[in-house]
Amino acid sequence: MLKSMGAAKQAVHANVGSETDVPVAKSTSSGRKILPIVEGVVLVAALLAPLVLQDYLTVFATRVIILALFALSFDLVWGYAGIMSFGQALFFGSAGYGVALLARDLDITNILLVLPAGTIIGLTSALLLGGFLLLGRHPSSVIFVSLGTLTGSYAADRLARGWYYLGGQNGIPSIAPMSLGGYEFTEGPAFYYLVLGILVVVYLLCRFLVRSQFGLALAGLRENEQRIAFFGYKAQHLKAIIFTIGGAIAGLAGSLYAFHEGFVWPNMVGVVVSTQVVLYVLFGGSGTLIGAVIGTVIVEGVSFWLSDNYRDVWPIILGLLLLLVILFRPLGLISFVLGERERVGSFGAKPKEKRNAAP
C-alpha cells in the first residue's frame, strides 16, 4: 500500500520531468484553452450525427452515448477523486436490473419514474458499498478499494447468475420500451437526442462540480488523502460523497441502457463491463471529462468497425491498439492536444484576476 502511494507520487514526478516528451500544446495559465474547443467540437459532432448516420448506426450511437454517460461516472470517481472503482458496473447493472424488474413485474415504464428510480438504485448501492469500503478508521488504499469494488461486482455477477427471480444466466429479456404518456421511446433518433440531452446536462453538472472549490478538494484527495485530512477536510466523507454521485450517474446510465437494449444480463453488473469502462476512460484520458466521452466513442467505434472487418481476429487487434495507446499515451488520447497543466487545471480565482495579481 505504501508502495502504491509512493508510486503514484513518482508518477507525478515522472510526468513533470517528461514534459519535453509532450511538446504539443503546453498551455500556460495565460495561453489559449484547448479543452473548451475539444468539447465544442464533440458536441457539434454529436448533434449532427443522426443526420448523417444510417438508422442502425444511430441506434449504435445511442448506445455509445449511454456508455459515455457511464464512463463519465467512472471518470468522476477515478480521474478526479482518485478512487479506483473497479466495480463501477455494479451500480450500472443493478439499476438496469432494477428498472427491468419495474417494467416486468409492475409494468412501470414511465420515463419520469424509471430514470429517477434507476438513479436512486445506483446511488443507494454506491452509498452502501462506498460506506463499507471507504469509511472507517484506516484510510483505505487504492489497491484495496480497487479489489474491493472488483470483488463486489464479481459477487453481484454471481448473485445475478444464481438467482432465479433475476432470470439467472439468461437475464431479463424483452423489456417494454420506456414511455411518456402514450409515447414510446423506441430506438432511433428520438431516443438518441433524449440520451444526448441527458449526457449534456450531466456533463455540465460534473464540469461545474469538478471546477468548483469542491473539485479542488477532490484533487487534493487524489494527490494525498492523509495530507488533506490534516487541513481539516473530512477526506473519507468527501470520498463517499463523490463515490455516491458516481454511483447515481452510473445508475442513470444503466437504466437508459436497459431500456435501450431491451434486456439485462449478468455481465452488466460484472467484471467484464467494469473493466470495459476503465478502458474507455484510460483510453480517452482520465481526469478530463471529455476524455471519458471520447474514449468511449473511440473504443466502441473501433471495436464495432473491427468486428465487422476482421471478424476472426478483432479482439487481438483491439488489444494491440489498446496497448499502443497505453504505452505511448499513458494519459490517454486527449493528451495529444492537451498539456499536463491544463489537464490538472487550476482552481484559482478567475483567470483575469490571476494575471493581474501575478507580478
Next chain:
Amino acid sequence: ANAAEGPIKVGIATDLTGPIAYAGNADANVAKMVIKEINAAGGLLGRPLELYIEDTASNESVAVGNVRKLIQRDKVDMVLGGITSSMRNAIKDPIVARGKTLYIYPQLYEGKECTPYLFCTGPTPAQQCDEFIPWLIKNGGKKFALPSANYVWPHTLNVYARKVIESNGGEVVFEEYYPLDQVDFSSTVNRIISNKVDVVFNTVIPPGVGPFFKQLYEAGFLKSGGRLACVYYDENTLNINQAAEIEGLASCLDYFKVLTKENPFDAKIQAAYEKDFPGNFLFAAGSAATGTYRGLKLWEAAVKEAGKIDRESVAAALDHAKIAEGPGGPAEMVPGKRHCKMKMYTAVAKGGNYEIVARSNGLVDPKEC
C-alpha cells in the same frame, strides 16, 4: 422491407470469437455449406441466397449491436444463431419484436422458449431424457447424482431429468450446483464415492468438467463400475479428458459422427463439410452444427412452400415444415409449437470414440410449448 428482387438474405449471428468460438465457427461453416448447396441447386424462388455473418463474441452487448447491423443495415430476411440461452435472450428481442424478423435458434437447450416467430431446431430436455434415462438405469444403476453448473440449462434440465429418473424407479442421491468456473470438485467426488452413486448425470460444463471427470476417475469411480452420463457430450468434448478417464461415458444427442457408417446421408454431409472446412471446427451436435443444418433446411422447405419471403408467410409454413433427410435422420416441426421432432441416439465413449448403443424408434417429441 424486403426487396422483391435480388438475393434473399440469410443472417447468421454466432460466437465467432470468445470461449465458445469453436462452436460458433462450426455453425457459420455449416451455414456456408448449406447456402452454397442451395445456390448450386438454383437458389430459392429463383433468387440466389446471400449470407451475412456477424459475431456475437460471447458478449451480449456486442451481440446486440451486431444483430442490429444484420437487421437494420443488411436487412436480412431471417436470422439464425445464438448458442447459449443468454445469447438467445439478448438477441431475440432485437430480432423478433423490434426487428420484425424471423429467428431460428439451433442449439440443444432447456426448453420453455415460446416466443412467436422464434423457432428452435435443437433437442429439448424431453428428447434428451425420455429414452436416455431408462437406458441409464438399466445399464448403470438406480442411484443418480446430479452435479451441475449453476445456470438455467442445468436447473431446468434437472427438474425434467429428476422426474424421469423417479418415475422409472431411480433415485436422486444429490443434486448440487457449482459456480460456472469451479475447477476443484473434491467434496463432490467424495460424496459420489461414499454414497455409492451408480450414475453421475453430469451438467457441469467446461472448464470444470475436465478436472471433475479426472478427479472422479482418480478416486476410482469408474473402476468400481460407475457410469458417467452427459447429454451435451459430442466429438469436441471427448478431447477434454484422456480416453481412460471417461471410458463408458454415455450421451444422448441427435447426431454422432459414427452414424456416417450406417447412414449414407450423414456420410454425405459429413464428407462435404470436411472437404470444405478441413480445420478444427467439427460438425458436431453439441455445438449446434446439426441444429443449424436442420434449421436452414426446414426454413428452405418453408420458403418453398410459402412461395414468398415475408415473415408471416414463411413462419406459417415453417410451423409445419418437414425434411426427409438431415443429420441423424428426418425432422419435422410440431405444428403450433415451433419446436422440432427428430431422432435421438444414445452413444457410449469407448477408447476415445463413440459407439451407438441405442436409438429412438421414430421421431421424438420435443414436448414444448
Next chain:
Amino acid sequence: MPLLEAAGIKKVFGKLTALDGAALTVGENEFHGLIGPNGSGKSTLMKCIAGAEVPTQGKVSFVNTDITAFTPTERARAGMSLKFQITSVLPTLTLYDNILLALQAQCSLLDLVFSRTRGLLHDQVMTMLTQFRLADRAFDAAAALSHGQQQWLEIAMALAGKPKLLLLDEPTGGMSLEERRVTGELLQPIKQHCSLVIVEHDLDFIRDICDRLTVLDQGKVLASGTVSEIQANKAVQEIYLRRA
C-alpha cells in the same frame, strides 16, 4: 488555562519506547521550542498531538477539551495545524491551489460546491505567496520546487488555515542562515492570534523566536522552561556535549 496540554504521553513501537511519559504545555500566544537529540521523540510527540500517531498512553487536551480520541481532521477543525518533517505538498497542483486548498479546508460543503469563497480567499492566497516569496511561481506545479522552496510552501500552507496552534517540525531544514532569519520574521506576526510549537536543531533560531523551551531526551522531558532557564540547565548542557 493553557491552550495545549499533553501529559504522560507514552508511545511504544515494538520493542522501542519512543516516548516515555513526555509532557508539553503551551499557553496562549506562546512560542514554544522543542529540542533534543536525534531520535529523542520530538517528531513522535508532534504527531501524537496532531493525531498522526495514536499514543500508547497519555492525554492531550486542547482549548479545554480532551482531544485524545480525536481524528486528525477533528483536531485540524479545532484549530491545530501541522507541518511534517518530511515535506508533503500536493505535487501536481499549482502553488496557488496548494494554498487555496489549505485555506478553504473549513468551508462548508455548499460553499465549496458553489465556489462561494473562491473570490474571497484570492487576496489571502496571493498575500501568503508574496510573503513567502513564491508569488512568481504561483501557477507552477508544486513538484517543480526545490526542497527549500517546498519547505516555504509547507509553512505557508500550515499558516493558511489561521490555526490557534501551529506545529512546525523542522521548518527551516535546508535553509541558509539568511533564509532562517526571514522565516523567523515571517513567524513573528502570527503571535497575536496563534501559539507555536517548533522543533529545531538550530539553537540560535530557537533562542530568537521562542518564549519557552522543552528539551526531550530518550523520550522523556529533560527540562522545560524559559530560554534562559534552559540555557543555564546543567543536564541540558551535558547532552549538548554528549555525542550521538
Next chain:
Amino acid sequence: MANAFVATFEILSFGAIIVLIVLGLGIIASMMGIFNFAQGEFVLLGAYITYLAYARGLPIWAGMVAAPFVVGALGFVLEALIIRRFYAAPIVAMLGTYALGLIIRESVRGLIGGFYLTVPEPIGGSIDIGSVHISAWRFTIIVITLLVMAGCYLLLSRTSFGLRMRATLENPSLARASGISTPLMYGATFAFGSALAGLAGALIVPVFSLYADLGLRFLIQGFVAVMVGGVGSFIGPVAGAGVIGTLSAALPWVMAPVVADVLVFVLAIVFIKFRPQGLIAGKGV
C-alpha cells in the same frame, strides 16, 4: 478416518496449486508494485508449451522443463519493451497488462481453436493406500510446490540478488545511486515472476486441460490472495494463496458450493478491511 485423510489431501493439493499460480503474481506485485493482469496468460503459455511438446510427440516432462525458461525469456523481453514504461503508474500498468493479456489469450485461442485439450500427466494414475486413492500427479504438484517455494525463499533471502531486487523496487533512483543496475533488476524480476507462472501452467495443465481461459480463471483469486497475504514480501502472497486456496477447496465440503464461492471473496474483503496490511505485514523477504 480415511475420508478425513482424503479430504485433507485434496484440500492441500488445491491449496498448493493456488500457491504455485500466485507465486509469480505475488513476486511481481510485491516487488514491482504491479498487479499483472497478464499473469494468467503467462500461466496459459506455460500450459500451451507443454501441450505443444506433447502434440509434437516429445516427452511431456520436456515441455514442463522448457515452459518456465521460454515464458521467463518472453517475460524478459516484454519487460524491456512494454512493462518498463509503467512503473510510475500502477493503475495504467493494470490496464496495460490487461491489454497484453488479451492479446496473448486471444492469440492462443486462435492457435488451439477454442477447444479444451487434454495433456496427460508424466506421472499418472493414483496412489492407492488401502481403499483410499489419491492422485499421483496432485501429490507430485504438492512436492514440487514445496521445493519451488523453498528455492525462491533461499534465492530472495540468502543471496544479494534478493537484496538488490528489493532495493531497486523500493527506490529505483537511489538504487542506481548505490550502483545497482536497475534495468537489469527489473527485467530479471519480471522474468522470474513470469517463469514461475510458466512453470505453474506446465504443472497444472494435466489437471485442468488446456483452454484459452485457463489462466484468467485464477486471476482474481490470485489478486485477492495477494491482498490477503499482504503486498510487499515474498511470504505474504504465498501465505495468502495458501489460505485462499485451501479455503475455497474446503468450504464446499461443508456448505453449498455456490455460497462457498462468494463467501471466500466476501471473507477476504472483510479481512482486508480490518487488517489492511494483510496476514503478514510487508517487511523482510
Next chain:
Amino acid sequence: MPEFLDIKHLDAGYGRSQVLFDVSLGIPWRGGVAVLGRNGAGKTTLMKIIVGELPAWNGEIGFDGRDISRRATQERVRAGIGYVPQEHSVFARLSVRDNLAVGSLASKKADAVDHVLTIFPKLGQRLDQPAGTLSGGERKMLAIGRAMLGDPKLLLLDEPTEGVWIGVIEEITERLIELAKEIAVIIVEQHLDLALRVADYAYVLDRGRVALQGEAGEVRDNPELVRYLAP
C-alpha cells in the same frame, strides 16, 4: 593534468525550464569542495547531473580522465561516485541492516559496516527497523553511512546534516575532514561553518550560474556572499 571531476559549460533543467546555465567546475583528486547558494539556486540539480539522475542538456562531465556524461547512473557509481541525496535518501521499507548491506554490495572491506556503526552508534540500536520509520536525523546518518560503504573516490553530499543534532554534526564534520584527505568530497550545505571547514574550495551558485568561487577562506570573507545566500 585534468581535474578529477571536470565539468565544463553545463546547461541543464527540467522539461523546458532551464535551471543551470553554463556551469563549469573542477574538483581535485583529494579535498573538499563546497557548493553554496540559496533555495532554488540549482545545487541539487547540479548533484543530480553529476551522478546521472538527470541528463545534461549541454556540456561535458569528465571523471577520472573520461567523459561520463552519457553513462548510466549505476556505472558512474561503480566507477567511484558516492551520492547522498537531499530527499528520499534511504530505502524506506528496507531495514537499516539491509540499507547498509545495499551500500556494501560493492565494498571489498569486510568490517566496513562495523566501521559505520562505530561512527553512528545510534544506527546499531535500530538495525531491524524499517528505515522509513527512523527519525529525520537517524535517516541522514544512515544515508551518509550507506554512501561511505561503497568506497567512493568522489563523495557527493546534498545537505548531509539537515535535521541532524549538533553533537552529531560535529562528529560528521570531523569524519568528513578526515575523508577529504583521502578522496574528493563535494558538499552542499547550509551550515556555512561546517561546509567551509570541510572544503578547501567553494563555489556559490546564484540562479543557476556560478556567481563566486575561490578558496574557502576567501569566499567566507567575501562581502558578496551574504547577498547570494539571502532569499
